[in-house]
Amino acid sequence: MFAYVTLKPKARLSLRAQPVRWSMPVSANLTVYELPPSRYERVRPLFASDRYDEPFRDEVFEGKLTFPVFADDPDNPTAAMICHPFEFYLGGAVSPALRMFCKDAPEEPGAFQRFYGFATAGAAWKDALLADTPLTVIERRNFKWPMDKPAPDWQAKLPDGAQLVWMNRAMAERADRELDEHISGQWGGYDNYERYGAGFCLLMDGRLTSVAYALAASNRHLNIGVKTAAGFRRQGLASIVCAALIEHALQRGLQPAWCSDALNHPSCELALRLGFEEDMSFVEIGPGWGNHLVLSRGLWSRGETRADGVTVWQRA
CATH class of the missing domain: 3.40.630.30 (Gcn5-related N-acetyltransferase (GNAT))
Incomplete structure (x- = not known):
């Protein structure tokens, strides 16, 4: 089953509204962990080399704002996604579980309803998302004073x-x-x-x-x-x-x-x-303004919420 989310404008050219849907091959035993704020700092090193949009991620790490953060491992993460309303920031290696999570865009965690686009400076995540989905690349420029x-x-x-x-x-x-x-x-x-x-x-x-x-x-x-x-x-x-x-x-x-x-x-x-002086460029990968993202239903289920606040999400 699918749900539709209309994307908000962000100074973009309007495109004809179309639902964006992609194939979702079945994979078993995939688990993603939703981290509590007390564990956000554990994924911070995965974004250390990304010299773009730092305040959007840092305000989450610093505890100013609370947005969903998902990782492939709650204790020693190698991949993570920060679901900020401005962008969904991907850091670290391309893990099979988090890659499928992005591909499926599940409705159940309540994060993808705010999705605008994935942001990454790494070629590995960019190539994976473009291979998995019909999303398009939007080149972004980054400036510092x-x-x-x-x-x-x-x-x-x-x-x-x-x-x-x-x-x-x-x-x-x-x-x-x-x-x-x-x-x-x-x-x-x-x-x-x-x-x-x-x-x-x-x-x-x-x-x-x-x-x-x-x-x-x-x-x-x-x-x-x-x-x-x-x-x-x-x-x-x-x-x-x-x-x-x-x-x-x-x-x-x-x-x-x-x-x-x-x-x-x-x-x-x-x-x-x-x-301003130009700094590191990056890309956004998304359906574009005016298009619709199709959220999946029933592919991911919520498991236990551990005593340390970590919530387990498993693919059916």
Whole structure:
């Protein structure tokens, strides 16, 4: 049996909605372990060499946010997947069990309902996913701000009558509502954003015209998301709110980060124009915006939840 999940937009070109389905050959005795937060740190070394999207993973490792984490072994994992709403991050070796888990996309654990795409910098996981599924590759670019570089001057560029305000919870809700952002979804709720996030809003005559906010923030990095209202674009407003957020991040000792689809040329050009420097590239593998992911039913069953909080998932 199958269930359908409609994917949310992430600044992508719209594709005709189609269900994405793949063959699922039967394999026996495959087990995946869902880890409790107390064991998240055990999979952290599997992502140590991945110099992209660090704050999305680190905010999970640091205990700020709780999203499902699956591994091939609860004690000595060699493969893991962090099911962040932004991406499903795959690290380590390609294990048969976790590979089948990704291939099946089971409904029962409640994780794949938030699926947007798999992210990996490793060729092994990329090749495995493309061999197993009809998903497509989306090249991603990754940028970092040099920590010894000052933030751009934004005060001198502020238009007459414009007001730059802190993005608190109310303004985050307003950005989601008026600019069709997904701040609540990225943070697992506005409470988490208000506690750990950061952002700035540009108001002109009371209208919300441009926002820059933390898509993710860890103890080391802050990844920036930006959106400008239609009718106010190409006026330099995005540069102002981004520069203010870069300044804020540097004052907190955090390295500003930026990521974008390679085909999203305006985003990449804005990052470079602000002063970001390009770092490690990676790929997203997914069905694309507007398409549907088909979740399997009945292929994976929940086993015991151990005394240490580890939940066992077994393939039928």
